[in-house]
Amino acid sequence: MFRSRxxxxxxxxxxxxxxxxxxxxxxxxxxxxxxxxxxxxxxxxWGFNLLPRPSAKGFSLGEFLPAAVLLFLxxxxxxxxxxxxxxxxxxxxxxxxxxxxxxxxxxLLRGKTANISGERVAFMSGLELKKMPWSLKENDSFFAVMGxxxxxxxxxxxxxxxxxxxxxxxxxxxxxxxPEGLPVTCEATAVLGGIDFLNEEIGGLIAARxxxxxxxGDPNAVYPHSLYIQSRAILGGITIxx
Numbered sequence: 001m002f003r004s005r006x007x008x009x010x011x012x013x014x015x016x017x018x019x020x021x022x023x024x025x026x027x028x029x030x031x032x033x034x035x036x037x038x039x040x041x042x043x044x045x046w047g048f049n050l051l052p053r054p055s056a057k058g059f060s061l062g063e064f065l066p067a068a069v070l071l072f073l074x075x076x077x078x079x080x081x082x083x084x085x086x087x088x089x090x091x092x093x094x095x096x097x098x099x100x101x102x103x104x105x106x107x108l109l110r111g112k113t114a115n116i117s118g119e120r121v122a123f124m125s126g127l128e129l130k131k132m133p134w135s136l137k138e139n140d141s142f143f144a145v146m147g148x149x150x151x152x153x154x155x156x157x158x159x160x161x162x163x164x165x166x167x168x169x170x171x172x173x174x175x176x177x178x179p180e181g182l183p184v185t186c187e188a189t190a191v192l193g194g195i196d197f198l199n200e201e202i203g204g205l206i207a208a209r210x211x212x213x214x215x216x217g218d219p220n221a222v223y224p225h226s227l228y229i230q231s232r233a234i235l236g237g238i239t240i241x242x
Contacts, residue, residue, distance in 0.1 A: 043074030193233035
C-alpha cells in the first residue's frame, strides 16, 4: 500500500538522520528519551494509515473506528509523555476492556440483519453444509460459538437477487466457499479475531474493512444472483474463499 510505505519510509529517514547527527557528534541526542517519549508516534502513523480512503460510496463507522481508536491512543500517550496532560493508566484500563466488550456486542447487532429469517447455531459443536445440495435463504444467519462451521455455497441453491449472509464467530471458526464469478460484498469486523476474505486479511484488537469481489463494471448492471456478507469475528476467525 503506497501510503504505508510512504509514512514508514519518512519515519525511517527521520530516525536515520537523528542517529547520524548523534554519531557524528553534531547533535547531542538522548536516544533513550526519544524512544520513551515519542513511541506513540508509531500509533499515530498506524492509525493514519488505517483511515478509510475517500470514495463515492463513503465509508462505514466500522471502517473508521479502528483508525480513530489508534489515533486517540497515540495522541493521548504522546501528550502524556510530553507532560501536557495527566493520563492515569489505571483509570484508562478500567474503561478500555469494558468498551471493547461493548463494541464487540454492538458489532453483533449492526448490519443488514433486521429481516433475518432464520439462524443456525453451532455451540461447542460443528455444522457442515458442503457435501449435499442445500438452500440459502434470502436472509440467512450462521452463528458459531466455541464451535466450527463449513459452508460451501457452490452446493447451495441461491435465491434470486441479493442474498444476505450473516456470519458471527465467537471463540469459534467459520469457513465459507463461494462460487466463481459471484458478485460479493463483505462487511468485515474483527474484535480480537481475524477475517480472511479471498486472501485479504484483517485482524487485531479492533479492525474493520469492506471487501468486494467480482463487482460488475457497470454499477447499474443487474445480476441474477449476488451476495452480501456481514461477518463478525470475536476471539475467533472467519475465512471466505472461492
